[in-house]
Structure formats: structure tokens, C-alpha cells
Amino acid sequence: MRISHALQQARAQGVARLDAQLLLAHLLQRDRSWLLAHDDAVLAEDQANAWQTLLARRAAGEPLAYLVGQREFRGLMLQVSAAVLVPRPETELLVDWALELLPQAPLPQAIDLGTGSGAVALALKAAAPQLAVTATDLSAAALAVARANAARHGLDITWLEGDWWAAAIGRRFGLALSNPPYIAAGDPHLAALRHEPQAALTPGGDGLDALRALVEGAPGHLLPGAWLLLEHGHDQQAAVQALLRAAGFGPPETRTDLAGLPRCTGAPWPGG
Numbered sequence: 001m002r003i004s005h006a007l008q009q010a011r012a013q014g015v016a017r018l019d020a021q022l023l024l025a026h027l028l029q030r031d032r033s034w035l036l037a038h039d040d041a042v043l044a045e046d047q048a049n050a051w052q053t054l055l056a057r058r059a060a061g062e063p064l065a066y067l068v069g070q071r072e073f074r075g076l077m078l079q080v081s082a083a084v085l086v087p088r089p090e091t092e093l094l095v096d097w098a099l100e101l102l103p104q105a106p107l108p109q110a111i112d113l114g115t116g117s118g119a120v121a122l123a124l125k126a127a128a129p130q131l132a133v134t135a136t137d138l139s140a141a142a143l144a145v146a147r148a149n150a151a152r153h154g155l156d157i158t159w160l161e162g163d164w165w166a167a168a169i170g171r172r173f174g175l176a177l178s179n180p181p182y183i184a185a186g187d188p189h190l191a192a193l194r195h196e197p198q199a200a201l202t203p204g205g206d207g208l209d210a211l212r213a214l215v216e217g218a219p220g221h222l223l224p225g226a227w228l229l230l231e232h233g234h235d236q237q238a239a240v241q242a243l244l245r246a247a248g249f250g251p252p253e254t255r256t257d258l259a260g261l262p263r264c265t266g267a268p269w270p271g272g
């Protein structure tokens, strides 16, 4: 089978052109430009067989990032597996905001709660090497992926296994951030995300349980003047702001993502 035919096959199965090119480039260990310049090259039989499998998996909705084993986040190429959520571009906003707040943080110590692939913690550390970064996850399998990513980029992070703040008992930070699971149980979007770890996507119920735990536990772990930054669903801005106010935080602020949707809400712990 020729490359041109392999790509036609992808189209026939409803796999987007760019995805097909990236998948085939991955399979052949070439880059996309090689592929485009060699569309009459012939796939070996084992490659053609592997191609059928990859195409079928992509056509069934498996994320491209899992099939190629990596995804870029804020300039860092990260290893990903089905043990972790695929890093999303909108989550870069959380890191950008944290970096803006750093000069006013009471201590150069930050914590990323529920780190998954390590994307947020690693992007923060890469952009601010002087910052001491701690990252937590309940999943040992996720932490293994995150550690491998840290090793790959030579970034030094303190990893803690445990449930939200329980992982960081007795410690206080100058900045805290999290992209927790926030999709409500029964949200129709969950079906399309079925290949990703459900515990990273939904806490069940109204989708706010993890955000509640993060806000309610924060006062015991933040220094005066430290900000808590939370990613949330496009319709959760008011709920997250109300949680922050009820817990005694200063005035909350919300930022929108590139699609113009409310995506991150944060507030300072008073006294700074």
C-alpha cells in the first residue's frame, strides 16, 4: 500500500486529514513534510497492518495524543498515556496567570493539585526555574507519567500522592493551582471523552465536588496573599466565585479562554 492510498483510507473512515498525517508520520518514524513529499512510497506489510489498527482506533474516538504517546503543552513535549488526561490548550491560561502572579507571591513555592501528566507543574517550573513546585495526584499511575515527563525535561518537582490537600498535610504555599475534574455526571460530553480517565474529568454529581474540596481546604495551606487559581467549566464561574467568597477569600477574578468562555477563576487569601 502506498502512502497516498493509506491517507485516502483514513478519509474514507472519517479520520481528519491532519490527524491521519500525524499518525502515519508517527508510525513510519518520519515527519509530516517527508510524508507529503513521498506520497508514492510503499508501506511494508507490517506497517500496513499497524496502520489499519491505528486508523480503527482513531476512528473509534481514541485521542490522537494517546496513539502517538505524546502531546505538546506550553512548548513542552509531554508523554501521555490513558492514565492521564490529555493536556488541553485552554489549561495554558492557568499557567500564564500563575506566572503573572509570581512576583507578588508571598513565598516562591507553588502547588499544582491533581497534576495528571504533570503539564501545569512542569510548564510552571520550566518558565520559572527559581520557583519550588510541588505537584499532587491521587493516581500513582498518573504520577509515574508525570515523573517521566519531569525526567525527560530535567525539571525538579516534589511529587506527592494523595487526595487534593490531604497530599500536602502541614504545608503552606505562596500560590496554588488546579485543573480538577469538573464535568457534571450525565453531561453528554463525557461520552466523547470515554477514552480518558473518568476520575480526571468528572467528580460526579453537579461537577463541583473537587472544586469545593480545593476551595474549602485551601485556607489551611495558603500563606497570606497567596492566590488560588482554578480551571472550571464554562458555566461554573458564578459557583466557583461564590465558593471562594464563602471560604473567606478576597475578591475573585475570572479569565476567559481563547474561545471567549469563562475558564479560570482565582482569588487571593487575605492578609498579604
Ligand code: GLN
Pocket (backbone or CB within 6 Å): 088, 179, 180, 181, 182, 183, 193, 200, 201, 202
Ligand atoms: N476541559 C476538559 C474538557 O472539557 C475537561 C477537563 C477537566 O475536567 N478538568 O474536555
